[in-house]
Amino acid sequence: MHSGAARWMFLALALLVLLGLGAGVAIGPVMIPLDQLVDILFKGWGAEDKPAFAQIVHGLRVPRALTAALVGWALAVSGAVMQGVFQNPLASPYVLGIASGASAGAALVIALGLQGSLGGFALAIGAFVGGAVVVWVVQHLARLRSGPVRTDTLILAGVALGALFSAVTTLLIFLSGEQLKAIVLWIMGGLGRSSWSYLTWLAPVVVAGTALLLPYARQMNALALGETGVRHLGVDSKRLHRVLLGVVTLMTASAVAVAGTIGFVGLIVPHALRLLMGPDHRLLLPACALGGAAFLMTCDTLARTAWAPLELPVGVLTAMVGAPFFLLLLLRRQGRGGL
Amino acid sequence: MKLSVRGVSFAYDGAFALEQVDLEARPGEVLALTGPNGAGKTTLLRVMSGALAPCQGTAYLDALDVAALKPLQIARRLSVLEQEKPFSFDFCAQEVVSWGRLAHRRRWGRWSDKDQRAVQRALELTQTQAFAGRVLRTLSGGERQRVFLALALAQEPEALLLDEPTLHLDLNHQLQLLDFIRGLARDGLTVVMALHDLNLAARYADRVAVLRQGRLAAYGLPADVLTERRIQEVWGVRVRVLADRQRLWILT
Numbered sequence: 243m244h245s246g247a248a249r250w251m252f253l254a255l256a257l258l259v260l261l262g263l264g265a266g267v268a269i270g271p272v273m274i275p276l277d278q279l280v281d282i283l284f285k286g287w288g289a290e291d292k293p294a295f296a297q298i299v300h301g302l303r304v305p306r307a308l309t310a311a312l313v314g315w316a317l318a319v320s321g322a323v324m325q326g327v328f329q330n331p332l333a334s335p336y337v338l339g340i341a342s343g344a345s346a347g348a349a350l351v352i353a354l355g356l357q358g359s360l361g362g363f364a365l366a367i368g369a370f371v372g373g374a375v376v377v378w379v380v381q382h383l384a385r386l387r388s389g390p391v392r393t394d395t396l397i398l399a400g401v402a403l404g405a406l407f408s409a410v411t412t413l414l415i416f417l418s419g420e421q422l423k424a425i426v427l428w429i430m431g432g433l434g435r436s437s438w439s440y441l442t443w444l445a446p447v448v449v450a451g452t453a454l455l456l457p458y459a460r461q462m463n464a465l466a467l468g469e470t471g472v473r474h475l476g477v478d479s480k481r482l483h484r485v486l487l488g489v490v491t492l493m494t495a496s497a498v499a500v501a502g503t504i505g506f507v508g509l510i511v512p513h514a515l516r517l518l519m520g521p522d523h524r525l526l527l528p529a530c531a532l533g534g535a536a537f538l539m540t541c542d543t544l545a546r547t548a549w550a551p552l553e554l555p556v557g558v559l560t561a562m563v564g565a566p567f568f569l570l571l572l573l574r575r576q577g578r579g580g581l
Numbered sequence: 582m583k584l585s586v587r588g589v590s591f592a593y594d595g596a597f598a599l600e601q602v603d604l605e606a607r608p609g610e611v612l613a614l615t616g617p618n619g620a621g622k623t624t625l626l627r628v629m630s631g632a633l634a635p636c637q638g639t640a641y642l643d644a645l646d647v648a649a650l651k652p653l654q655i656a657r658r659l660s661v662l663e664q665e666k667p668f669s670f671d672f673c674a675q676e677v678v679s680w681g682r683l684a685h686r687r688r689w690g691r692w693s694d695k696d697q698r699a700v701q702r703a704l705e706l707t708q709t710q711a712f713a714g715r716v717l718r719t720l721s722g723g724e725r726q727r728v729f730l731a732l733a734l735a736q737e738p739e740a741l742l743l744d745e746p747t748l749h750l751d752l753n754h755q756l757q758l759l760d761f762i763r764g765l766a767r768d769g770l771t772v773v774m775a776l777h778d779l780n781l782a783a784r785y786a787d788r789v790a791v792l793r794q795g796r797l798a799a800y801g802l803p804a805d806v807l808t809e810r811r812i813q814e815v816w817g818v819r820v821r822v823l824a825d826r827q828r829l830w831i832l833t
Contacts, residue, residue, distance in 0.1 A: 460680065460683060463672060463676065463680065464683060466672065467680070471666070473631075473632060473652045474660070475656055475680055475684055475736070476652050476653040476655070476657065476683055477656075477683055478653070520672075522672065
């Protein structure tokens with residue numbers, strides 16, 4: 243993509259992020275007058291006449307919008323990396339079973355009552371272990387046979403393992419007794435649990451993970467040449483896969499630990515941006531960070547307000563907004579071929 | 582850099598694709614690998630490039646065992662142009678050529694002037710600057726092949742392995758490409774290429790190796806190797822070979 247055009251795209255994406263953040267903070271079941279909102283945002287917890295408003299803004303809306311942004315960012319970047327690594331447009335944290343593994347890991351933590359004082363962090367560890375198990379098994383299954391790894395084998399293995407781990411989660415729910423409600427609520431997903439304490443580890447993981455991925459962007463591009471093709475360029479594709487999938491698993495697991503399973507973000511956002519900006523990961527990864535953040539913040543605001551006071555699961559919205567949009571892009575794209 | 586294989590055998594699922602092959606290619610020399618379909622040309626190139634590890638024998642870059650080298654160490658000295666290349670992706674030619682610099686960059690290192698110059702030079706040499714900004718998918722087969730050659734040259738290799746570089750090219754582009762590769766060898770590169778076309782092999786190679794069923798059937802100067810009798814033996818085709826002091830013509 244033309245570098246001038248890329249600049250405009252990034253500007254537009256940054257604007258969308260700001261709009262999403264603004265809407266997330268400004269809109270909610272409780273109407274807060276704009277002048278008071280600005281006061282609260284810029285004067286901190288100060289003793290206004292309406293401390294309840296400050297509580298809502300600082301305690302609920304800001305952390306929630308930021309959490310939505312980071313979860314969307316993590317899922318979109320993870321999806322883009324997986325599609326690049328597996329050279330398959332279907333790859334995403336959900337298709338490859340990583341999210342199912344992470345869910346099962348986190349559900350196990352809840353079922354065993356291991357949350358204790360660590361709270362969300364224990365969930366994240368459980369989710370990471372579950373996700374990592376899936377990645378490890380998928381990779382090793384694919385390498386049992388000699389010769390180059392077929393990415394469709396990886397995807398099928400991911401789908402199978404995803405189904406297995408979903409079953410494990412269901413089994414855990416079935417067996418969990420008193421923890422049942424906690425697990426079910428958590429599985430349903432959503433950003434209702436957002437809090438500053440989650441953000442203190444979610445933000446570093448997502449930001450550092452993305453920073454780790456970016457230097458590999460050109461190598462990811464070169465993966466288009468196939469496994470032997472990149473080998474001839476000096477890229478050890480097995481090692482590259484390990485590094486990239488390790489980072490992506492960590493990011494996905496953190497997102498899942500906070501928000502449960504929110505589908506479609508990791509599939510739609512990278513594809514939409516790839517159609518708009520081309521396949522260069524040096525542009526695509528930062529664009530996915532912004533696009534994923536803007537997309538999920540917007541969806542979450544809609545989910546909170548559309549049926550207020552009821553709150554829709556945000557996953558319902560990501561799918562309902564995302565799928566038609568995605569189909570539209572596909573139609574535009576038809577006949578051009580390529581990833 | 583000298584490329585050589587000593588006593589190399591390779592088997593796919595128990596069936597030998599190469600058996601006890603000895604060969605070498607010296608700097609400034611073009612070695613053509615030829616032989617019927619399935620004779621082992623591509624397999625031999627893959628063993629030489631380290632993509633396949635031989636089950637017996639050793640492939641060498643100078644005195645180094647290729648199988649013991651890391652991909653990065655190989656890629657800094659050796660470029661490979663494979664026969665089958667994907668072309669359905671949306672990267673522009675310049676980006677594809679820049680991948681040739683991956684072998685020379687430290688992971689956290691920035692894109693240096695040296696990298697920039699190498700890419701520019703590779704584009705100039707292959708005369709691909711004109712469409713450097715275009716997406717590969719939109720280029721013709723000949724243009725695309727030149728882009729991949731530019732990628733190989735951006736690696737600044739000491740040796741070049743090519744698998745059927747003239748495939749899908751028209752006659753004019755075949756000759757242009759091979760003239761160009763010949764020129765690279767003149768500048769000191771070691772070139773090994775698999776070629777089906779015996780006339781092209783005779784015209785452009787310093788030495789020709791004939792493979793048959795994974796074994797080396799002949800190796801030497803084109804005029805000594807590509808005789809009517811040997812072509813009949815190996816390919817089962819009756820041909821006429823005409824020669825003057827400079828050239829060889831194989832007529833079917």
